Amino acid sequence: VRYFAHLDNPEKIQYRKEDIKAHCGAEIEHHLSISSNEKAIMKREIQSLIREKDFIEYADLLDYLLDAQLYELLDVANSHTLLFGKYIASRKYKRQGA
Numbered sequence: 001v002r003y004f005a006h007l008d009n010p011e012k013i014q015y016r017k018e019d020i021k022a023h024c025g026a027e028i029e030h031h032l033s034i035s036s037n038e039k040a041i042m043k044r045e046i047q048s049l050i051r052e053k054d055f056i057e058y059a060d061l062l063d064y065l066l067d068a069q070l071y072e073l074l075d076v077a078n079s080h081t082l083l084f085g086k087y088i089a090s091r092k093y094k095r096q097g098a
Contacts, residue, residue: 002035005017005020007035008035008037034072034076039076042072042073043083045073046065046073046076046077046084047084047087049061049073050084050087050091051091055091056088056091056095057088058081058084058085058088058089061077061084061088062074062077062078065077
C-alpha cells in the first residue's frame with residue numbers, strides 16, 4: 001500500500017491517503033501509519049516550532065497545534081510527552097538562569 005501510494009518516495013507524485021480504497025475486507029490503516037522516518041521529521045518540526053514560537057509551557061504547544069489544526073503533529077507531540085515536556089522545561093529553566 002505504501003509503495004503504490006508513493007508514501008516513502010517524496011520525489012514521486014504523492015497520492016492522498018484518504019483517496020485509497022480498501023476492498024474485500026482489507027484493512028489498510030496499518031500500512032498507512034506514519035513511518036519512523038516521517039515521525040522523526042515531525043519531531044524535528046515540532047522542536048523547531050517550539051523554538052520559533054518560544055513555548056515555555058507544554059500546554060501552549062498542544063493548544064497551538066490544536067488551534068492550527070496540525071493534527072498529525074499534535075498526535076506526535078501527545079505520544080512524546082516526556083520528550084517535548086522535558087525539552088520545554090529545559091528551555092524554561094535555562095531562561096530563568098540567564
